């Protein structure tokens with residue numbers, strides 16, 4: 001007896017499949033044009049589907065390969081030297097990319113110079129342009145520089161660019177004073193460049209609430225300046241990614257057509273003798289010595305060399321780039337290929353913003369990190385946080401280091417400590433600054449470099465010891481991240497120690 005088969009909607013037998021029948025009936029009656037359109041749309045659908053498959057395959061491959069990548073976080077408070085250390089990595093593993101960025105650092109350096117001048121001129125005005133050991137003038141609140149009124153363009157250079165004449169024969173103090181006033185008046189127009197330069201760097205983002213009247217941030221600085229193709233914004237964790245492996249070797253960022261930079265360059269060049277004279281003036285020196293004028297560390301580096309920096313054809317040197325200061329916002333990811341014993345491993349360097357308001361953005365990177373370099377500036381014993389002027393910077397670094405050492409997500413991460421800015425610490429001690437005045441627990445110890453640096457080191461080691469359930473090793477280095485030779489030797493050292501841990505954990509040995 002033959003069995004009757006019930007036709008099923010899900011049958012693979014096309015002879016009885018109603019959908020196939022409908023399709024065939026449709027195909028049979030379609031015109032040549034309709035057939036061509038159908039085939040084209042089927043081909044397009046197939047192409048899209050294959051493209052999605054290929055993207056998924058690439059994602060899987062990237063994920064598979066990234067499991068072997070080294071993910072290194074640079075952590076530490078603002079101004080500790082993380083981005084400077086990142087530049088040293090870049091110099092070491094992709095030197096060509098620094099060449100490509102070189103001219104775009106001019107914007108940052110011009111901004112650093114103009115911002116420093118603004119700080120000096122505002123302070124001078126508050127002291128009525130005069131200062132000596134028994135100042136007659138008391139500082140008064142100043143509203144002299146109204147940022148909101150500042151035009152978003154640089155005003156023309158004042159006519160008669162010859163240097164302001166000194167007044168011969170005037171009495172010493174008033175002569176000194178009036179000379180400062182004359183210099184201040186001449187340099188004032190340059191300050192209008194502060195705001196547009198800051199806007200240029202931040203891409204329009206301004207962090208408010210800064211004690212210094214405007215801190216400007218770097219959001220994907222390299223990504224914007226080097227090449228759009230090289231840098232891309234990552235939505236998920238808002239990191240900016242700069243992949244140096246993909247940088248075209250012949251890339252050059254050119255500022256030649258940049259009107260703002262040309263204007264500022266021309267003004268600096270025309271006013272460079274005045275800037276040099278202001279910087280050397282006894283009133284300014286006196287204010288600095290008496291700590292009435294507190295300049296940023298990088299201000300002196302650029303101002304003492306103003307004749308070179310304000311020259312018409314100025315191109316930043318590598319040393320200038322290492323001293324240039326721009327605050328990091330969020331997290332910037334830098335990708336390098338690092339060779340060891342003929343094996344190439346991809347390194348992801350995460351350079352984070354260290355200010356208190358930025359620290360929340362670190363967390364998403366904790367669970368995949370292999371290694372951390374914690375950067376603590378030991379020269380900062382006489383400085384306070386810009387975000388919180390009551391907190392001593394060394395105290396803040398110790399608190400932050402406590403959080404990093406005790407964080408559960410980071411408990412098996414390779415840990416390296418850079419006690420940084422040792423050059424500035426030496427200079428401060430040589431200038432007679434006493435640690436005890438700022439860190440009372442330092443007590444009656446000898447105020448020499450070795451004692452001070454070992455004292456700070458002991459405090460960091462103690463934090464580590466007290467938060468070290470996993471008995472992990474802490475690798476400590478005394479560093480000056482602006483010193484290329486010394487820093488690159490230490491980076492080589494850190495790379496080897498990270499690789500040893502990496503090879504063990506990846507079971508590749």
Ligand SMILES: Nc1nc2c(ncn2[C@@H]2O[C@H](COP(=O)(O)OP(=O)(O)OP(=O)(O)O)[C@@H](O)[C@H]2O)c(=O)[nH]1
Nearest residue numbers: 078079080081082083084323325328354421480481
């Ligand atoms: N003299 C000296 N200057 C340093 C050293 N390390 C960093 N600097 C300078 O200190 C300033 C701040 O350094 P950055 O690398 O921008 O600091 P950061 O940790 O990235 O700061 P944020 O991005 O705000 O978190 C820059 O002008 C650097 O040139 C150092 O060891 N010695």
Ligand SMILES: [Mg+2]
Nearest residue numbers: 082083327328
């Ligand atoms: Mg930074």
